[in-house]
Amino acid sequence: MATADTAATTSGSLAEFDRTTSRWGQATMGAALLLSLAAPIYLVLTTDLGITAGMIWTAYLAVAAAFFVLWFVEPITYYPVLGPAAMYQAFMIGNIANKLLPSALVAQATIGAKAGTKRGEFSALMAICGAAMVHVLSMIFFVGILGTWLVSIIPTDIVDVARLYIFPSIIGAVLVQLIVTMRQPRVTVIAVVVAVLVLFVLVPAVPALAKPATGVVVLITAVLAWFLRSRGKTAAPTTLVN
Amino acid sequence: METALTPEGQSTDILAVANLPVLWILAIGVFAAIIVQSLVYMRAARKAGPAADITEEELTRSFRAGAIAAIGPSLAVVLVSVALLTLFGTPAVLVRIGLVGSAATESASASLAAGTMGAELGGPDYTQAVFVVAFMAMSLSGAGWMLATLILTPVLRRGDTKLRSVNPALMAIVPAAALIGAFASLGIGELGKTPVHILSVLVSAATMGLCMILASKTSAGWLREWGLGISIIVGLFAAYLAHTNGMTPTA
Structure with missing residues (x-):
């Protein structure tokens, strides 16, 4: 831009920043999306396991029924905190609430930048880059190399037991963590009651509901939580899983 | 199958x-x-x-x-x-x-x-x-x-x-309900399996509860991030002890 006007130059280079980050943000996220889908598709197509499209659709529907609300809600919730450029980083690097947001806040505090300003946005973006580098290196080294080696030397009977009980060991902790951080006792009670009724009363009576049971619980809980909400005060915004 | x-x-x-x-x-x-x-x-x-x-x-x-x-x-x-x-x-x-x-x-x-x-x-x-x-x-x-x-x-x-x-009340309640609903359903589903599954869920839930209490009552804020990893290890350890000491459910 061939202008001597400082204001115009300033907005010019910010516009260029926005253009660069959104173009590259979309391109890199799109590439990661395709690469991450390519892995299971490769397995389905090249291995002779007898997997049918019907099995994949059934599994996908069960998962989608449980999570589709969050696909849209999480990006909308995080946008005001992250800003457009960092959105493309955050939903690719993952672990937003437990790693990226704290990193961004620490960086803003370090240089005394306020969230919501351009200084704050740039500081958060650099912090997320720093967090991404640390994360990528520690995943490649500690999980990719050391972890793979560790698993290969652990006795198989321990591995078998670990494999069998890892999911219950995750889900108990995740549920408690969610309930404590959300502080929504009313929603919690509704969810637990609905889950017990659906899993131990409805599903035994109507076995066809076994596969979409979690989706059914999510739907009924959401509807009940909405109609039974306490109308006095507005609840605090939600902390999310990713 | x-x-x-x-x-x-x-x-x-x-x-x-x-x-x-x-x-x-x-x-x-x-x-x-x-x-x-x-x-x-x-x-x-x-x-x-x-x-x-x-x-x-x-x-x-x-x-x-x-x-x-x-x-x-x-x-x-x-x-x-x-x-x-x-x-x-x-x-x-x-x-x-x-x-x-x-x-x-x-x-x-x-x-x-x-x-x-x-x-x-x-x-x-x-x-x-x-x-x-x-x-x-x-x-x-x-x-x-x-x-x-x-x-x-x-x-x-x-x-x-x-x-x-979008209505802020809707944005506060529906996501929370969807999340807690999904994980409550999965967690309670595990309770319908073997005694060792039930034990794993309860031990890991209790460990996380303890981590969260310690994280807020003491200066050990790091327990918030490490809580999940610690709970998994403790839960698996309990499962291993139970599994190898005869609580094996294989019918």
Whole structure:
């Protein structure tokens, strides 16, 4: 831009920043999306396991029924905190609430930048880059190399037991963590009651509901939580899983 | 079990398919996309820094502060990821748990998908075919978040007030209900399995409860990030003791 006007130059280079980050943000996220889908598709197509499209659709529907609300809600919730450029980083690097947001806040505090300003946005973006580098290196080294080696030397009977009980060991902790951080006792009670009724009363009576049971619980809980909400005060915004 | 599966599909040697070289290459590709993105972003930030009223030195300090703050949480994710390696193999764990998603959403997706195949994650019926279907379902679910981000970010940036002015009560209650509903259903579902499953759920839940109490009552705030990893290890340890001491449920 061939202008001597400082204001115009300033907005010019910010516009260029926005253009660069959104173009590259979309391109890199799109590439990661395709690469991450390519892995299971490769397995389905090249291995002779007898997997049918019907099995994949059934599994996908069960998962989608449980999570589709969050696909849209999480990006909308995080946008005001992250800003457009960092959105493309955050939903690719993952672990937003437990790693990226704290990193961004620490960086803003370090240089005394306020969230919501351009200084704050740039500081958060650099912090997320720093967090991404640390994360990528520690995943490649500690999980990719050391972890793979560790698993290969652990006795198989321990591995078998670990494999069998890892999911219950995750889900108990995740549920408690969610309930404590959300502080929504009313929603919690509704969810637990609905889950017990659906899993131990409805599903035994109507076995066809076994596969979409979690989706059914999510739907009924959401509807009940909405109609039974306490109308006095507005609840605090939600902390999310990713 | 579904009859369409071939004998290979019913093999329980998950790692034979989960650690194939092609999957490693694709996983490294995802890491490369993140590194390229960070490099481009950092260059763009340095170029536009003066316009954003931020100095080169402040940008560097922000990068360093973010990197240091991420060490603890990253290692906590490493611990959880290593615990999941035997279930999904290294490439799937690196991409799904380490990056895009989180241990909570991805293992939940995998468990739901395995359930539709009449199998249980890590159980005797957790075959190669079940793994591949679970991996596919996790990846498609993760794609949901990425697609929503790709579609919604430009919309939100245009300042579409319609999306932002969604009823705040709705935005507070529905996501919370969807999340707690999904995980309550999965957690309570585990209680319908064997005594060792029930024990694992309860021990891990109690451990997390303890971590959360200690994190808020003492100065041990780090327990918030490490809580999940610690709970998994303690839960697995309890399961191992119970399993090897006769509580084995094999009927």
